[in-house]
Amino acid sequence: MRVQVSSGAFPRYNRNPGTGEPRATTARLRSADQQVFHDPEHPSAIILPLRHAS
Incomplete structure (x- = not known):
């Protein structure tokens, strides 16, 4: 997985x-x-959905 900005x-x-x-x-x-x-005054997050294999 990679995040590119x-x-x-x-x-x-x-x-x-x-x-x-x-x-x-x-x-x-x-x-x-x-x-x-990425400090306490400016929190950042990447939220990814979980996907369960069936």
């Missing part, structure tokens, strides 16, 4: 231009910074 990994994942414009037609790209907080 990124602004983009094109062409593996669709690009996110960061402009709010439609991905298919935008010609502008805007850089973005990603932050993951």
